[in-house]
Amino acid sequence: MIPPIANNFVAGESSEGALEYAADLNDRGISAILNLLGEHYHERSPAFEDTEEYCYLTAEIDDRNLDASISVKPSQVGLDVGTDVFAENVELIVDHAIDHDVFVWVDMEDHTTTDATLDAVVENADRDGADVGVAIQANLKRTGDDLQRLARSDATVRLVKGAYDEPASVAHADKSRVNEAYEEHLDYLFSEFEHVSVGSHDPQMISLARDLHDECGTPYEIQMLMGVRDDAQVDLAEDGVRVVQYVPYGGKWAQYFYRRVMERKENLLFAARAILS
Template identity: 30%
Template sequence: MTIDEQITAEVLRTIARDEQIKESVLRSSSLYPLLLAAAKRYVTGETRQEVQSRAKELEEKGYRLSVEYIGENTLDAKACEQVKNEFLAVIDDCSVLQRPVGVSFDLSHVGLLVSQEQAFAHVEEMAVAAARNQHDVMISMEESTKTEAIMAMYERLAQRHENVGITIQAHLHRSVEDVQRVLALPGKIRLVKGAFKEPRDIALARSAELNERYLQLAEMCVNAGHTCAFATHDQLIVDELQKRDYFSRPEVELELLYGVRPELAQSMQQNGIPVRLYLTYGKEWYLYLCHRIAEYPPNIHKAIADMFDPTRTAHVGYGEK
């Protein structure tokens, strides 16, 4: 990134976490539809019906799928119960698909900040429902202040349910030890760089050093023969993973966010590499949109164009006919 792009990324990550800005946007009758139009490049829609429709189309094109109902930091027990029920409905909907799906979620969305026991019970119910159709449930990683609680919850769940997986953020300094911890458990490991703004004493900035850390963690997973998804759009990392022939291993796949680099998804799939697309839906798309643009600030140009021509995002790549 250029200096200006780095500044833009930092600003976007900051405003993404500003609740006053978020509320102003979501309550604005003029801004809401404009930003929703931009978000639909990366979010399949606001409803479960929209994500399921897109999932069927993409499965027909040969992609593996992950699905997430977007949300986090739910602070009301009743609301957490409603979120869990929405995930159970997602799991049920996915039973009509031909391949198993990864159902992803933030623990703070299903109760981690209300009651750890409630969160555990909710995920356990989701895991049991998912296992009936051979689906996985994948725990996403959140800010570093929650990392240890998430890791401890995962270790507890994974000892009871083999279809519960975990996400590891390569940028955190603790992640080498965290990968060593989770390699002893059966669930899938999803390796990401990390999207959250963290202090330098906790995490690496986007850099060549971070790329090396990512590859180090990838090597640990592959050498252990562990099921893993390498979730990255960084061409340098993808090229190195290919050079090392990691994608030829049956336990390894490439995971890409819906709407981000669809041309990479197509080319990798055409070369016989298993590609999983991460589909999201729901009304909590504001944070997600900010993070997608922050990861590659020139996407702001696409966002502005999408706001004023929503047809641009009606079919986002992936070999549409």
């Protein structure tokens, strides 16, 4: 059973619980991205089982008429088994998503997975009827080049700062430089893409996104994690901003929960407030 504090960050252990939570979010004017927790599978069987779950989710989202999408991790659907397994499973998920008109996000993991992830995203995003996006991390030095590649495709980008502890050879180590890179990349997205997904809880970045939208008119949305700045999410939605909440669920909740709480001081404060409330 998930303890009460973790319930603030994880929508239960079952798909039914996650789907019901998504419906409640919709009632508050907020969209959902459903993510079945799991990663770094080294055998085909668990990777395919999670692939099937995502296919099931696309059908349920459609049947229940939810404002929701799905998000998969590359190592969850076979990348650690082989790039061919990963490609097959992503293609299968996108097949079902096309049938049910559901958006598919692909999360980004550490820098060693970037090329394979982008290859799969670009290939599937350019398929007829597909809606596919990818998380891109501003802390990586290569991100400017990756955004130029994605701008030539039909993929959507969710820009995040990046949560992985990457080596200095490939990533900006200084927090202020990461923020500068995020602002630079956000400006590029608003000028070169048809839609921008701003993956940030940072009020400064959210304010910048609003300003850039006012300047160029590019549609955008703010994506935040379940359990982080929930009140701000509601306020933004009530103010007419499209808000999308990343909603993880499943039996493998413990690793996700402790990672989120420990990776940033801000999340420790959110967790502490949840305990006291």
